[in-house]
Amino acid sequence: MSPEPTLAAARRPLEGSRAVAETVARCRPQVVPAYPISPQTHIVEGVGALVRGGELEHCEFVTVESEFGAMSVCIGASAAGARTYTATSSQGLLFMAEALYNASGLGLPIVMTVANRALGAPINIWNDQSDSLSQRDSGWIQLYARDSQAACDLHPIAFRLAEELSVPVMVCMDGFVLTHAVEPLDVPGQEVVDGFLPPYAPCQVLDPAAPLSIGAMVGPEAFTEVRYLAHHRMETAVQRFPELARRYAKLVGRPAEDLARGYRLEDARTVVVAMGSVLGTLEDVVDEARGRGLAVGAVELTCFRPFPAGKLRELLVDAEHVVVLERALSVGSGGILTAELAAAGVGAHARITTVIAGLGGRPVTAKALRKLIADATARRLPPMEFLDLDHDLLRRVHARENGR
Amino acid sequence: MYRIRVHGRGGQGVVTAAELIAWAAIYDGRYALAFPSFGSERTGAPVEAYCSIGDAPIRSREPVEAPDAVLVLDATLLNRPRIFTGLRPGGLVLVDSTAPLAVPGVPQLRTVPAARIALARTGRAMANVPMLGAFAAASGIVSLEAVHTAVGKRFSGPVSQANRDAVDEAYTYLTEAAREADEVDAPNATTASREVHHVA
Numbered sequence: 348m349s350p351e352p353t354l355a356a357a358r359r360p361l362e363g364s365r366a367v368a369e370t371v372a373r374c375r376p377q378v379v380p381a382y383p384i385s386p387q388t389h390i391v392e393g394v395g396a397l398v399r400g401g402e403l404e405h406c407e408f409v410t411v412e413s414e415f416g417a418m419s420v421c422i423g424a425s426a427a428g429a430r431t432y433t434a435t436s437s438q439g440l441l442f443m444a445e446a447l448y449n450a451s452g453l454g455l456p457i458v459m460t461v462a463n464r465a466l467g468a469p470i471n472i473w474n475d476q477s478d479s480l481s482q483r484d485s486g487w488i489q490l491y492a493r494d495s496q497a498a499c500d501l502h503p504i505a506f507r508l509a510e511e512l513s514v515p516v517m518v519c520m521d522g523f524v525l526t527h528a529v530e531p532l533d534v535p536g537q538e539v540v541d542g543f544l545p546p547y548a549p550c551q552v553l554d555p556a557a558p559l560s561i562g563a564m565v566g567p568e569a570f571t572e573v574r575y576l577a578h579h580r581m582e583t584a585v586q587r588f589p590e591l592a593r594r595y596a597k598l599v600g601r602p603a604e605d606l607a608r609g610y611r612l613e614d615a616r617t618v619v620v621a622m623g624s625v626l627g628t629l630e631d632v633v634d635e636a637r638g639r640g641l642a643v644g645a646v647e648l649t650c651f652r653p654f655p656a657g658k659l660r661e662l663l664v665d666a667e668h669v670v671v672l673e674r675a676l677s678v679g680s681g682g683i684l685t686a687e688l689a690a691a692g693v694g695a696h697a698r699i700t701t702v703i704a705g706l707g708g709r710p711v712t713a714k715a716l717r718k719l720i721a722d723a724t725a726r727r728l729p730p731m732e733f734l735d736l737d738h739d740l741l742r743r744v745h746a747r748e749n750g751r
Numbered sequence: 752m753y754r755i756r757v758h759g760r761g762g763q764g765v766v767t768a769a770e771l772i773a774w775a776a777i778y779d780g781r782y783a784l785a786f787p788s789f790g791s792e793r794t795g796a797p798v799e800a801y802c803s804i805g806d807a808p809i810r811s812r813e814p815v816e817a818p819d820a821v822l823v824l825d826a827t828l829l830n831r832p833r834i835f836t837g838l839r840p841g842g843l844v845l846v847d848s849t850a851p852l853a854v855p856g857v858p859q860l861r862t863v864p865a866a867r868i869a870l871a872r873t874g875r876a877m878a879n880v881p882m883l884g885a886f887a888a889a890s891g892i893v894s895l896e897a898v899h900t901a902v903g904k905r906f907s908g909p910v911s912q913a914n915r916d917a918v919d920e921a922y923t924y925l926t927e928a929a930r931e932a933d934e935v936d937a938p939n940a941t942t943a944s945r946e947v948h949h950v951a
Binding site: 359362472524529531624625626711712 | 811
């Protein structure tokens with residue numbers, strides 16, 4: 348089912364993190380603050396090496412004492428008119444949380460890669476999407492990459508989108524599964540990125556020669572309006588992101604990223620919705636199921652913030668059963684994406700099922716997805732399911748607790 | 752699609768071996784995806800890494816559970832059932848060892864003194880790079896030329912040439928071993944070998 352018959356000549360064997368670092372360097376960031384210690388990826392290491400080696404010029408790489416420091420330096424640098432980038436992961440993102448809201452509230456177009464990882468306790472370094480989804484209300488645009496090529500391609504688009512809208516952007520890519528995988532990847536040439544991403548022209552700059560304050564106190568008389576404007580400004584990304592993605596895709600000769608995309612939706616009665624690297628395995632399993640005559644499709648959600656409600660309603664209009672594959676859990680509620688889809692009016696005429704999958708790095712296997720699709724099409728799925736749950740382990744835990 | 756699982760211990764270059772096979776396959780013009788079994792890496796702990804090779808983009812990102820080939824960089828791991836889990840019938844098994852080995856149920860197991868070759872050529876007993884040459888010879892899945900390119904890009908200076916020489920030596924070793932196996936009766940070859948048993 349591959350749309351690409353041959354390997355593009357430009358593709359080199361690269362680790363996902365390295366390819367993202369090289370792509371970010373092509374975007375010519377001027378300040379990159381980073382807390383270089385775990386939880387971190389090779390991305391900032393790679394950017395740092397490119398700065399030190401002179402390949403990324405006019406860029407200050409600042410090692411800071413914490414992720415809170417990293418985002419604070421991002422805020423200062425961006426407010427002073429510099430194109431600013433950083434990357435983090437897991438608990439590191441949480442440690443930034445306070446500053447994340449300041450960055451978006453101040454309208455600073457910072458771009459940050461989040462290598463998605465679980466949150467502790469218990470300690471777990473592996474992949475799921477709990478970290479970035481916990482910051483879904485932080486006022487940042489959130490884009491989720493299905494593979495490392497998409498992660499690369501989303502960065503120049505993210506910088507352009509952030510700077511046009513004055514809204515910070517998180518590019519989320521699954522930790523380890525993408526960041527540590529080696530595959531043929533195409534890093535855009537400098538001339539391609541220069542042609543797409545003009546130099547940053549900030550609409551407000553902190554300048555000692557012309558002093559002003561930004562982010563000063565706003566009381567009840569206007570705070571709601573400030574938030575209203577932020578909401579509507581971010582929502583313009585629903586139009587602007589696909590336009591920019593199409594323009595970028597033409598330059599690099601690849602299919603364009605979109606807010607959300609359907610896969611084999613023709614007459615699909617059961618549609619699985621997911622974000623991130625699970626899409627690859629899922630599409631393989633959808634192909635197999637189609638081969639067995641099952642009317643199954645998939646929807647890939649790339650843009651989680653702003654939430655493209657209209658696009659998703661359109662893609663899922665004919666679905667009888669929407670299965671939402673969630674790589675995070677809202678404890679006490681359930682699936683985060685499910686709730687968003689339901690609020691968007693998806694599933695008004697369809698059953699909607701939550702499947703919590705791949706928490707803390709448990710691989711989402713083709714075998715498990717095959718069974719999931721079989722259960723879904725046979726209407727055997729409960730409203731909420733945990734994929735590959737170890738029932739024996741749970742029984743032992745319950746027995747121990749009851750014996751106490 | 753052809754799937755490879757590399758086993759070894761932390762510090763033996765398991766991840767690098769899987770990555771360099773992917774590099775070689777990509778230099779051969781094919782698609783490949785390599786990644787490690789993720790964990791808090793500790794020196795000496797069992798580690799595995801995966802490489803899938805195909806003629807179309809590789810979308811699936813699950814670990815390799817049904818390998819066509821298993822490469823073992825440390826023979827002390829052979830008593831672990833995991834090493835052969837899911838191995839396809841008749842699948843390739845290459846183990847770093849200076850002596851022939853026999854594992855019940857795995858008659859196709861072949862050995863290559865990869866660490867010894869590396870020690871002699873590079874001064875470091877890293878089995879991973881010679882194992883690439885052995886894999887190229889035994890499988891034909893990646894070309895020797897592409898392995899040279901991958902190793903040449905990974906290492907620089909004299910180390911690069913020494914590693915490519917190590918690749919060649921392991922490649923030749925496997926090619927000649929295959930020729931001898933054709934000439935000598937297989938039972939005679941196994942009588943001299945050491946038996947390794949699984950831990951149940």
